Amino acid sequence: MEYVDVAVIGGGQSGLAAARALRAHGLEPVVLEASGQAAGSWPQYYDSLTLFSPAQYSALPDAPFGGDGDRYPHRDEVVAYLTRFAELLDAEIRLHTRVETLETDDGAGFLVHTADGVSLRAGGVVAATGAFANPLRPALPGQQGFTGQVLHVADYRSPAHYAGKRVVVVGGGNSAVQVGYELAQVAKVTLATRAPLRFLPQLREGKDLHHWLTSTGFDTLPPEWLVHFVGGTLVLDPGIYQHALEAGRLERRPMFHALEGDTVVWADGTRERVDVVLLATGYRPNLGYLKKLGALDADGMPLHSGGISITQPGLVYLGLEFQRSFASNTLRGVSRDADYVIPPLAAYVCKAPAAAGL
Numbered sequence: 001m002e003y004v005d006v007a008v009i010g011g012g013q014s015g016l017a018a019a020r021a022l023r024a025h026g027l028e029p030v031v032l033e034a035s036g037q038a039a040g041s042w043p044q045y046y047d048s049l050t051l052f053s054p055a056q057y058s059a060l061p062d063a064p065f066g067g068d069g070d071r072y073p074h075r076d077e078v079v080a081y082l083t084r085f086a087e088l089l090d091a092e093i094r095l096h097t098r099v100e101t102l103e104t105d106d107g108a109g110f111l112v113h114t115a116d117g118v119s120l121r122a123g124g125v126v127a128a129t130g131a132f133a134n135p136l137r138p139a140l141p142g143q144q145g146f147t148g149q150v151l152h153v154a155d156y157r158s159p160a161h162y163a164g165k166r167v168v169v170v171g172g173g174n175s176a177v178q179v180g181y182e183l184a185q186v187a188k189v190t191l192a193t194r195a196p197l198r199f200l201p202q203l204r205e206g207k208d209l210h211h212w213l214t215s216t217g218f219d220t221l222p223p224e225w226l227v228h229f230v231g232g233t234l235v236l237d238p239g240i241y242q243h244a245l246e247a248g249r250l251e252r253r254p255m256f257h258a259l260e261g262d263t264v265v266w267a268d269g270t271r272e273r274v275d276v277v278l279l280a281t282g283y284r285p286n287l288g289y290l291k292k293l294g295a296l297d298a299d300g301m302p303l304h305s306g307g308i309s310i311t312q313p314g315l316v317y318l319g320l321e322f323q324r325s326f327a328s329n330t331l332r333g334v335s336r337d338a339d340y341v342i343p344p345l346a347a348y349v350c351k352a353p354a355a356a357g358l
Contacts, residue, residue, distance in 0.1 A: 012040015014319030
């Protein structure tokens with residue numbers, strides 16, 4: 001059976017950052033990517049998606065986007081950027097290789113089993129599969145009898161299919177507002193949220209918010225502290241979303257009570273016919289392949305401290321939301337987390353405990 005130093009599961013931004021850090025520690029990682037390109041979930045996002053951070057604050061270390069640093073790169077630019085980064089990375093990347101399950105090796109490390117029946121022995125594992133493949137689809141009261149469509153924003157690509165329709169977008173985060181605003185150009189749209197929207201201007205004193213996040217160190221604050229500064233969900237507003245709501249081009253209402261037939265029953269008891277309910281309700285880590293290891297809690301969330309497994313020596317995570325900071329699952333922040341979790345992983349793979357007589 002083939003042996004690899006470290007199996008990096010996922011070839012998106014987190015997996016590539018992990019491979020770079022592992023190579024810097026003298027290890028030979030093998031990146032296992034389920035899709036046909038090393039760009040993670042970016043190719044699957046909706047067509048109009050742009051980064052919420054400017055190019056100069058969105059790059060991986062020593063790999064600038066190039067061009068105007070103040071622009072907001074489009075989805076396809078990010079795909080091209082990551083593909084180029086992968087091509088220049090001195091690491092083996094195996095495409096069309098989906099990992100189905102992991103188990104501990106009788107010796108040390110792990111057995112990695114793929115969907116095509118191949119198994120590898122790995123000294124260590126980086127779980128870097130992100131969350132896009134595991135959208136959170138909460139059950140809505142009355143959903144089974146609803147005659148319209150209930151979709152997740154993960155299924156959304158462009159507004160063309162929704163022209164002239166009545167759409168309710170459930171959620172109050174960046175994606176909900178950005179997609180809702182786009183849909184409102186061709187459809188009648190309501191944002192259904194449990195709390196009023198909180199807008200955060202993208203520009204302050206002529207500089208993008210990410211200038212202040214990085215220059216002040218806010219990006220690196222631990223998640224336990226963030227609750228004291230960030231209450232609820234914030235929406236970055238380039239100056240168009242709040243104005244659109246105030247102008248009536250789309251509306252926001254408290255979360256509806258139920259779905260019934262072809263209608264929604266709003267919290268105030270009124271009923272309204274709706275064609276599509278679009279869930280912008282987030283995602284959960286796509287880590288089902290770790291279930292057999294006992295590395296997840298009852299809700300499928302990883303048991304970890306800062307991205308280092310607390311149940312399985314030799315297993316680390318990258319790309320978890322708020323893993324170590326506000327920026328953990330972003331292009332600008334994932335390499336900082338890689339620099340934190342890879343050194344102890346490298347020590348484990350190089351058998352530091354045995355060398356110390358333990």
